[in-house]
Amino acid sequence: MTNYILKRLGQGLLTVFLTVSTVFILIRLAPGDPAVSYAGPLATTEQLAAVRQQFGLDRPVLEQYWIFLQQLFTGNLGQSYSFQAPAMQVVAERMPYTLTLATASILLTAVVAIPLGVWMSRRPDTGKELGVNVLTIAGQSMPDFWTGIMLLTGFAVLIPIFPASGFATWGGLVLPTITIAILQIALISRMVRREMTANFAAPYLTVARSRGVRNSVLTWRYAMGNSAIPVFTALGTRFAAMLNGVVVVEVVFAWPGVGSLIVRALETRDYPLIQATVLLTALLAVGVQLVIDLAYPLLDPRVRLGKAATA
Amino acid sequence: MSLSDTATPTRQPSPSAVTKADIAKAGATRSRNAAKWKLVVGTVCTLLVIIPIILAQVLPLPDANFQDLSARRLPPFTNGHLFGTDQLGRDLLSRVLHGGQVSLTIGLLAVLVSGAIGIILGSAAGYFGGWVDTIISRVLEAQMSLPLLMMLLLVVALFGPSIPVITFVIAIAQWPEVARLTRSMVLVEREKPYVSAARILGLHRVQILIQHIIPNVIKQATLVVLLLLAQAVLLESALSFLGAGPQRPFATWGRIISDGQDYITTSWWMVTLPGLVIVLMVVGVNLLGDGLRDRPRRKKKGA
Numbered sequence: 001m002t003n004y005i006l007k008r009l010g011q012g013l014l015t016v017f018l019t020v021s022t023v024f025i026l027i028r029l030a031p032g033d034p035a036v037s038y039a040g041p042l043a044t045t046e047q048l049a050a051v052r053q054q055f056g057l058d059r060p061v062l063e064q065y066w067i068f069l070q071q072l073f074t075g076n077l078g079q080s081y082s083f084q085a086p087a088m089q090v091v092a093e094r095m096p097y098t099l100t101l102a103t104a105s106i107l108l109t110a111v112v113a114i115p116l117g118v119w120m121s122r123r124p125d126t127g128k129e130l131g132v133n134v135l136t137i138a139g140q141s142m143p144d145f146w147t148g149i150m151l152l153t154g155f156a157v158l159i160p161i162f163p164a165s166g167f168a169t170w171g172g173l174v175l176p177t178i179t180i181a182i183l184q185i186a187l188i189s190r191m192v193r194r195e196m197t198a199n200f201a202a203p204y205l206t207v208a209r210s211r212g213v214r215n216s217v218l219t220w221r222y223a224m225g226n227s228a229i230p231v232f233t234a235l236g237t238r239f240a241a242m243l244n245g246v247v248v249v250e251v252v253f254a255w256p257g258v259g260s261l262i263v264r265a266l267e268t269r270d271y272p273l274i275q276a277t278v279l280l281t282a283l284l285a286v287g288v289q290l291v292i293d294l295a296y297p298l299l300d301p302r303v304r305l306g307k308a309a310t311a
Numbered sequence: 312m313s314l315s316d317t318a319t320p321t322r323q324p325s326p327s328a329v330t331k332a333d334i335a336k337a338g339a340t341r342s343r344n345a346a347k348w349k350l351v352v353g354t355v356c357t358l359l360v361i362i363p364i365i366l367a368q369v370l371p372l373p374d375a376n377f378q379d380l381s382a383r384r385l386p387p388f389t390n391g392h393l394f395g396t397d398q399l400g401r402d403l404l405s406r407v408l409h410g411g412q413v414s415l416t417i418g419l420l421a422v423l424v425s426g427a428i429g430i431i432l433g434s435a436a437g438y439f440g441g442w443v444d445t446i447i448s449r450v451l452e453a454q455m456s457l458p459l460l461m462m463l464l465l466v467v468a469l470f471g472p473s474i475p476v477i478t479f480v481i482a483i484a485q486w487p488e489v490a491r492l493t494r495s496m497v498l499v500e501r502e503k504p505y506v507s508a509a510r511i512l513g514l515h516r517v518q519i520l521i522q523h524i525i526p527n528v529i530k531q532a533t534l535v536v537l538l539l540l541a542q543a544v545l546l547e548s549a550l551s552f553l554g555a556g557p558q559r560p561f562a563t564w565g566r567i568i569s570d571g572q573d574y575i576t577t578s579w580w581m582v583t584l585p586g587l588v589i590v591l592m593v594v595g596v597n598l599l600g601d602g603l604r605d606r607p608r609r610k611k612k613g614a
Contacts, residue, residue, distance in 0.1 A: 030469040125341035141593035146586035247460040
């Protein structure tokens with residue numbers, strides 16, 4: 001078990017390293033000159049050259065990579081071009097906002113989606129279930145930026161209940177969270193329903209019912225117990241994805257999180273900032289993935305970690 | 312196979328006691344009707360959007376890029392503009408339909424690629440374990456730990472917002488979802504007794520995987536793939552919304568909505584109507600996927 005965790009930790013760090021290296025190469029292949037966006041369109045050739053020298057962009061790419069590796073191990077990825085502050089610090093300041101939004105969204109999703117999915121699975125194909133089913137389909141069919149704009153117009157402009165943008169008060173959390181959760185609830189509740197329906201149809205459940213096991217126990221302990229892994233995987237994966245910044249929703253609501261930071265960093269070709277963002281979010285996401293995998297044996301004793309199917 | 316029909320007590324031993332009303336109430340009938348309803352409504356919604364999109368060139372519509380500055384921001388149903396006009400006086404319906412051609416093409420191609428890659432790699436990783444799983448899971452993890460939209464924006468910036476690039480980018484973005492889900496299902500499947508039985512019978516591992524395990528997980532995997540078609544359309548519109556969508560020949564849905572965002576308080580239709588078109592089509596595809604999923608399950612049981 002300890003060996004497995006250590007092995008996975010090592011693999012996770014390797015993943016993060018490969019990820020940041022890939023991004024390092026990709027952004028240097030991409031067209032666009034950070035010096036131009038930093039110095040402005042009116043800058044002379046000499047000024048541009050000076051800026052490049054200041055940022056170390058005039059050096060060979062391999063040398064830049066070597067410097068980057070040194071920075072990586074000291075945890076200091078250099079100054080952000082546009083913020084004039086250490087890039088890691090800029091990202092770290094934004095991270096709590098994204099974490100807050102992601103946590104609020106995934107909690108709301110879990111609290112609504114799991115009971116909803118169970119409710120649907122216990123009334124298959126009744127009129128009510130079909131109605132809720134169509135609602136969940138509509139929920140996963142709305143583009144989040146469109147939902148966001150609609151909610152914004154409805155509840156911040158026409159009926160000004162909530163602030164339109166930013167995170168000045170807790171009320172500002174409501175609209176972005178709902179925007180994200182609508183899609184996630186739709187997806188997760190349908191998946192819960194699918195898993196539960198499959199388990200309700202399984203012979204072991206019929207046997208248990210014939211033994212007189214109560215309906216609530218059948219639902220929550222038997223069927224839910226066997227649905228736990230896929231549901232947990234889906235919730236965890238979605239949470240990990242949200243840590244990378246809920247880019248679109250953050251842009252629509254001017255949320256001061258990592259997502260809107262990434263868009264800005266890409267527009268201005270702020271290399272240190274892009275790298276710092278990728279490093280931090282990759283570390284967090286790998287951590288979450290590891291926790292998901294470690295939780296599998298807790299959820300289903302039949303799963304044995306790190307053991308391959310032997311022929 | 313619903314909960315309700317197992318508890319029904321038999322009133323009389325004779326089979327004729329089952330009335331037509333009983334059959335109409337039975338779980339199987341309800342399930343068949345629900346599936347049929349979803350198929351019909353899904354088809355109607357999808358065709359309602361797709362047929363005009365396919366016929367966009369034939370329909371008597373103004374040119375999608377024709378600007379008439381004297382007819383700016385006309386509300387719907389004025390001067391023959393069914394959806395009204397945008398801030399440059401272009402016909403909104405025409406723009407939505409022509410943009411839809413681009414969005415749909417991208418979505419369909421992307422899903423075919425990502426579904427195939429996801430199911431093959433995901434089941435291989437789950438079943439074979441060992442170094443196969445290590446490599447595939449590492450790639451999966453690396454990709455899932457990347458900020459997805461940022462990578463898409465980056466690649467689009469690198470290779471230009473052309474249709475093949477965006478298609479490829481969406482396909483690459485989507486395969487992990489199929490792969491990871493397939494892997495986690497196969498991980499549970501492979502510990503079940505029938506796999507040991509097949510192994511004892513001397514079947515080759517590849518044969519067990521293809522003939523026995525994949526059929527047990529393929530239904531859920533293909534459902535995910537169908538949902539991905541809807542998601543591909545949504546993802547493409549999100550890219551366009553952020554300004555990284557295809558620019559030629561026509562602005563796609565996300566771009567149209569993003570353009571209209573500044574006028575939302577005065578010209579509601581410029582954001583609302585294109586959004587509703589997306590919702591209608593994606594709802595249609597999803598209902599269709601649902602109905603199709605429910606149908607073969609019933610047939611198999613009857614056979």
